[in-house]
Amino acid sequence: MLADLFQTTVIVSLLAATVRIATPLLLAAIGELVAERSGVYNMGLEGTMLMGALTAYLAADASGSLWVGVFAALTTGALMSLLFAFLVITLQVEQIVTGLAMNLLGSGLSVYWLRAAFKGQSQIPATPIFDNVPIPFLSELPVIGPVLFDQKALTYLALLSVPAVWWFLYRTRPGLDLRCAGENPRALDIKGLSIAARQYGAVVFGGAMAALGGAFLTVASASRFAPEMTNGRGWLAIVIVIAGMWRPVPILVATLVFSFLDALQLQIQGIGIAIPYQLMLALPYVVAILALAVRRRHAGAPAMLGVSYRRE
Amino acid sequence: MRMLEHLGWRVVRADASPARTAVWVSASLLLAVLLSALLFEAAGASPAAAFAALLKGAFGSWRTASETLVAATPLIFTGLATAVAFRARIWNIGAEGQVFAGAMFAYWCQHGLAGFSPAIQLPVIVLGGLAGGGLYAGLAAILKTRFNVDEVISTVMLNYIIVYALSLLLLQGPWSEPGAFFEQSAKMDPGSLLPLLSGGSRLHAGFLLAVAAAAVVQVIMTRTPVGYEIRAAGSNLRALKVQGTSPARVILMVMMISGALAGLAGVAQVYGVHYRLKAGALTGYGYTGIIVAILGQLKPWGVVAAAIVFGALVTGATFMQVKTGVPSALIYAVEAILLLCYLAGWAAARFRLKRVAHAG
Numbered sequence: 001m002l003a004d005l006f007q008t009t010v011i012v013s014l015l016a017a018t019v020r021i022a023t024p025l026l027l028a029a030i031g032e033l034v035a036e037r038s039g040v041y042n043m044g045l046e047g048t049m050l051m052g053a054l055t056a057y058l059a060a061d062a063s064g065s066l067w068v069g070v071f072a073a074l075t076t077g078a079l080m081s082l083l084f085a086f087l088v089i090t091l092q093v094e095q096i097v098t099g100l101a102m103n104l105l106g107s108g109l110s111v112y113w114l115r116a117a118f119k120g121q122s123q124i125p126a127t128p129i130f131d132n133v134p135i136p137f138l139s140e141l142p143v144i145g146p147v148l149f150d151q152k153a154l155t156y157l158a159l160l161s162v163p164a165v166w167w168f169l170y171r172t173r174p175g176l177d178l179r180c181a182g183e184n185p186r187a188l189d190i191k192g193l194s195i196a197a198r199q200y201g202a203v204v205f206g207g208a209m210a211a212l213g214g215a216f217l218t219v220a221s222a223s224r225f226a227p228e229m230t231n232g233r234g235w236l237a238i239v240i241v242i243a244g245m246w247r248p249v250p251i252l253v254a255t256l257v258f259s260f261l262d263a264l265q266l267q268i269q270g271i272g273i274a275i276p277y278q279l280m281l282a283l284p285y286v287v288a289i290l291a292l293a294v295r296r297r298h299a300g301a302p303a304m305l306g307v308s309y310r311r312e
Numbered sequence: 313m314r315m316l317e318h319l320g321w322r323v324v325r326a327d328a329s330p331a332r333t334a335v336w337v338s339a340s341l342l343l344a345v346l347l348s349a350l351l352f353e354a355a356g357a358s359p360a361a362a363f364a365a366l367l368k369g370a371f372g373s374w375r376t377a378s379e380t381l382v383a384a385t386p387l388i389f390t391g392l393a394t395a396v397a398f399r400a401r402i403w404n405i406g407a408e409g410q411v412f413a414g415a416m417f418a419y420w421c422q423h424g425l426a427g428f429s430p431a432i433q434l435p436v437i438v439l440g441g442l443a444g445g446g447l448y449a450g451l452a453a454i455l456k457t458r459f460n461v462d463e464v465i466s467t468v469m470l471n472y473i474i475v476y477a478l479s480l481l482l483l484q485g486p487w488s489e490p491g492a493f494f495e496q497s498a499k500m501d502p503g504s505l506l507p508l509l510s511g512g513s514r515l516h517a518g519f520l521l522a523v524a525a526a527a528v529v530q531v532i533m534t535r536t537p538v539g540y541e542i543r544a545a546g547s548n549l550r551a552l553k554v555q556g557t558s559p560a561r562v563i564l565m566v567m568m569i570s571g572a573l574a575g576l577a578g579v580a581q582v583y584g585v586h587y588r589l590k591a592g593a594l595t596g597y598g599y600t601g602i603i604v605a606i607l608g609q610l611k612p613w614g615v616v617a618a619a620i621v622f623g624a625l626v627t628g629a630t631f632m633q634v635k636t637g638v639p640s641a642l643i644y645a646v647e648a649i650l651l652l653c654y655l656a657g658w659a660a661a662r663f664r665l666k667r668v669a670h671a672g
Contacts, residue, residue, distance in 0.1 A: 043464065087652070091659035092325070096403050096464060100602055101651045107599075108644030115639035116355040235468050242465070276484055282476035285469040292466070293459035310325065 008143075014260075014267050015147040019155060022259035023220070024049065024213035024230075026158040028237035029244070029251050030165050031209025035081075036241060037169060038202035039182035039195075041306040043099025044084055045210045046234030047106020051076050052211025054110040057218040057225040058117060060127045066219045069127070070154075073215035074208045080106070081207020085200045092308040103234070111227045126223040130154065154216050159252075161209070166248040178202055182302030185309040195309050210234065232285065239288040245300030254291070258284050322668045328661040340657025341650065348646045357636040369631025370624035376631070378513035382585060384616075384623030386411070388522035389577035390601025391608055391615035392529050393445075397570040399533070399610050400545040402563060406452055406467025407574040408598025410445040412474045412591075414575020415582045417444020419487070419497065419589045426501035433504040437579050438521070445575020446568040448474070453567035457560035463567070471598070478591055487589065496590035506584035518580030522619075525573060526612040532569075533612070542566055574598060603651045622647065 028045050035042045042048075052073035060069030084102050087093045118124045130152045138149040148159075169175040180188050181198045188195050213233070218225050236258055244251030265280035328336075349359035370380050390407040397404035418440030425433050452470060455461040481487045482495045489498040506516040533539035544552050545562045552559060577597050586593035604622055608614030625647065629640035 083652075087656055087659070091656060091663070093655045093659045097606065098652075098655060100405065101648060101655060104599060104603065105645065105648035105652060108641070108646075108648045111641040112351065112355075112639055112645045115641050119355070119637065119639070232468075232472050235465070235472075239465055239469075242462075276480050278476040278480040278483075282473045285472045289455065289461060289466055289469050292461040293455060 010267065012143055012146055014263050015143075016150070017263035017266060018256060018260045019147055019151060019159075020221075021262050022255050023152070023155045023158045024216045024233055025237055025240060025259060026252065026255045027154075027161065027213035027216070028210040028234060029240040029255055030158070030161045030248065031206035031213075032237055032241050033206075033244075033246060033248065033251055034165060034169070034178070034209075035199075035202045035206035036246060036305055037182050037302055038178050038199045039185065039302055039304045039307070039309070040085070040088060040199050040203050041095045041099065042081065042084060042102075042203060042206055043096055043238065044080070044102025044106070044207075044234075045099075045237055046230055046232070047103035048077050048080050048207050048210040049214035049217075049230045049234045050106040050110045050228070051080055052214030053218045053229060054113060054214075054225045055211075056215030057127060058113070060219050061125055066128065066130055069219045070212065070215050073211040077208040077211025077214075078204050080211070081203050082200075084207065085203040088308070089196050089199050089203070092310075095306050095308075107228065110225070114225055114227070124224055127219060129223050130220045152216075152220050154212070154220055158213075162248050162252045169248070174198075179302070182304055185304055189309070189311065210237070213237070236284060236288060239292065242301075243288075243291045243295060245295075246302065247300060258287070261287060320668060321665045323663055324666045325662055326664060333658060333661045336657040336661035337654060338657075340653040340660070343657075344646075344650045344653035347649050347653070348642075351642055351645060352636075352638055355638045355642070357638045362632055362636050362638050365632040365635040366625070366628035368628070369635075370628035372631075375513055376627060378510070378515040379627045380620065380623045381519050382514050382516070382623070383626040384619040385516075385519045385522050385580050385584070386577035386597040387601055387604050387619035387622050388526060388616055389580065390574050390597045391604035391619050392522075392525055392612060393570045393572075393574035393577075393598075394602050394605035395608065395610040395612065395615050396529060396533075396542065396573065397566055398546075398605060400542045400562065400566045402545070402566050402570075403464045404449060404452070404467055404567060404570045405464055405602070406449060406470050406571070406598070407577075407601045408596075409467065409471035409474045410448050410571040410574035411578040411581075411594050411598050412478055413448035413571070413578070414441035414445035415578030415589060415594055416474075416478060416481070417441065417447070417575070418579045419582065420444075422501075422504050423487070423497070425504070428503055430503045430505075430507070433501070434506070437504060437583050438576070441575040441579035442572040443575070445578070446572035449567040449571020449574070450564060453564040457563055475591060478589075482590065494590070496588045496592075498588070500583060500587045504583055505587060506580065514585065516580070516584035518576075518584040521576065522580070523616065525576065526616045529573070530612040538565065574601070577601075600647060603647050606651060607654055 028049060032042060032045060055076040056069035056073035059072030060066050080102060084098060087098045088095045132150050133153050135149040139145045169179060177188060177193060178198050181195045185195045214230060217229055240251055240254045240258065244254040261284050268275060268280065269277060352359040352362040369376060371377050390411060393407045418437040421440035422433055422437050425436060452463050452466045455466045456463045479495060482497060487497050489496060506518045509515045509517065541557060541562050549559055578594055581593045582589050600622060604618045605615055608618035625643045629643040632638055633640040
């Protein structure tokens with residue numbers, strides 16, 4: 001049975017699944033990268049993703065349009081992270097504690113909202129999900145075609161966000177200023193530029209991206225919301241940013257490693273190889289700890305990450 | 313901000329007096345109640361009726377009041393666990409997993425002792441719970457001090473891992489109930505159960521143990537060198553180093569004390585309430601414990617008080633759902649709203665407007 005794993009069709013479907021599964025993780029991680037580069041540690045990703053997944057599902061169900069669902073998720077993510085930003089940037093509340101509070105809010109509010117929206121119904125309705133959008137010609141290439149060019153629109157968006165954010169951070173003036181807010185906020189302050197404005201922008205962008213990742217879970221794969229369906233993806237996205245040393249391309253690589261583990265797990269279950277499924281499901285979390293344990297100390301972390309700036 | 317400065321005012325940050333903090337925190341908790349009322353409205357229930365049902369369900373009779381204390385018991389343990397760690401500014405988010413570890417280690421030690429007297433089995437489950445939670449938290453401490461893995465991340469990962477470990481042991485493993493379909497252990501031996509405190513209620517000895525734990529933590533924090541080191545780690549790590557205390561040792565100690573307390577929550581749930589080892593008996597207490605600890609101001613008796621309030625929410629919510637149709641899941645949203653408002657109020661007390669000379 002193990003030999004089945006090495007057939008071309010199996011490998012192609014494994015890699016295509018890896019790229020598909022990478023989508024929510026990559027969206028959340030790239031968003032978190034921008035927030036952390038501005039100096040703000042948003043640990044509320046898990047709750048933001050959950051709320052994104054829920055609101056996308058509810059809005060898509062109510063409106064009949066999946067894109068309305070996506071828009072609802074973006075709005076929810078932006079609003080939640082605006083609240084987070086107000087607490088940690090304006091009021092300077094401890095970032096870790098506030099992030100946890102946002103997770104608890106997302107977890108509690110999403111379950112309550114779901115129950116309240118479908119009170120008394122034993123089953124919640126399924127929405128349609130996004131179709132794949134094969135790219136003409138490219139999708140017909142062998143191996144690469146089905147893996148990279150026959151995916152959903154949100155997956156292309158996630159992949160394109162990597163070079164886009166790279167270009168923004170390293171090749172534009174606002175990107176430089178944003179990184180400066182995380183490395184040397186005083187320099188910005190002396191120039192008369194607002195640190196808070198850049199951090200608000202970065203955090204809201206990060207929250208919207210995380211919620212978009214959450215939306216992918218409902219309107220592009222599961223077609224229903226389930227409590228705690230993000231299952232640690234928000235936390236894995238934070239791990240990926242650290243393991244990727246706060247740089248876009250290594251973050252993409254780290255995301256693909258984690259999604260490959262997940263895709264492999266699905267494939268192995270599909271073929272029926274007898275490994276207890278719990279071991280396979282726990283693997284990403286074990287790998288996350290190992291990945292952090294073997295990396296060099298604090299490599300690449302913004303100097304003022306998690307520290308509120310106070311004028312002397 | 314700039315507009316304010318043009319008007320001749322500036323926002324300054326300063327330490328707040330206790331009275332000022334109290335005013336802001338009260339106002340923010342009032343805001344939390346108002347926001348919760350909006351959620352009741354959203355579910356189509358009258359907030360007044362829902363609050364009344366919540367209160368009646370929590371304190372209406374001795375039976376419901378004792379249920380409130382039963383629900384508060386694990387939260388006292390996890391709240392204390394979080395308070396000890398957060399006091400030292402060590403972010404142990406792993407009480408959730410340490411609850412599992414405590415219950416699992418206690419079960420591992422105890423399940424071969426069926427038939428022995430409670431005088432043997434009860435100490436075994438308590439020590440097993442302390443050890444299981446403590447060791448699992450100790451793992452995160454060593455990951456931090458030896459391998460520089462941030463404890464927030466490692467404890468969250470360990471929370472996910474142990475859920476799968478329990479599932480493996482219960483479903484295919486040695487702890488599964490023979491012939492049963494559910495993912496749970498066989499029923500506990502009667503000699504291992506935490507004694508009930510009064511007939512006609514489920515209140516068990518675990519509650520007394522929790523109150524005793526709060527007293528012990530209070531003494532440790534205020535009267536012993538260990539407590540001094542914990543408080544010092546929270547405020548001035550450098551001073552600790554100067555006087556020759558190793559931060560790594562303090563981190564390990566704090567994490568193990570914290571985890572041991574959380575482990576007792578697992579013992580209380582398994583041996584005091586559910587009488588079986590299963591994930592459903594253990595889920596959620598660690599995360600709620602974080603809110604309990606912060607609303608209890610990281611102080612042992614504050615934690616006990618906050619845990620009882622939260623226990624009342626849990627107990628009252630069931631009655632409220634029956635009575636008004638508001639889903640009981642509401643309380644998890646309300647808990648988070650309470651925490652966020654509290655954090656905002658506490659921080660806002662530290663800002664004030666100050667008249668300044670005109671900049672022009």
